[in-house]
Amino acid sequence: MKSIVLLSMLCSLIWSSVDAQILKPVKWSYAAKKTSATEATIFIKATMEKGWHIYSLDTPEGGPVGTSITFTPDRSYQLTGSVQQPKPASKLEKQFGVEVKYFENTVIFQQKIKLQETQASAKGEISFMVCSDQQCLPPSMIAFNVDIK
Structure with a gap:
């Protein structure tokens, strides 16, 4: 019985340790706003x-991997x-030995589109790398989908 309790505690400790190591310091959100009937x-x-x-x-x-936003081609809209x-901050990044441009806290990227239909759904991918003064995480890629009504 003692060995079962000990094994359960050990598994629980290992699981919480693995879970604590997953860092996701960037949260992404998406929105769209019609500026006219066709834009x-x-x-x-x-x-x-x-x-x-x-x-x-x-x-x-x-330098580091910069942020990249790509849109999947679609008949319902055209990129403009x-x-x-916005204007990024810049500094000499010791880890890479080059002057880099970066964003802290919050940044909003914008893409204008011309609508080919009354409703559209813009899909694509964001590739980015996130760093702190102590470490950089491996580059990440996430998919997005924004409905435009």
């Missing part, structure tokens, strides 16, 4: 935990221009 803007928001940052859409060669971002 809309898609908003992609990243909210980082304190002490973490993601890199801008334009990162230098030899490229993804827009």
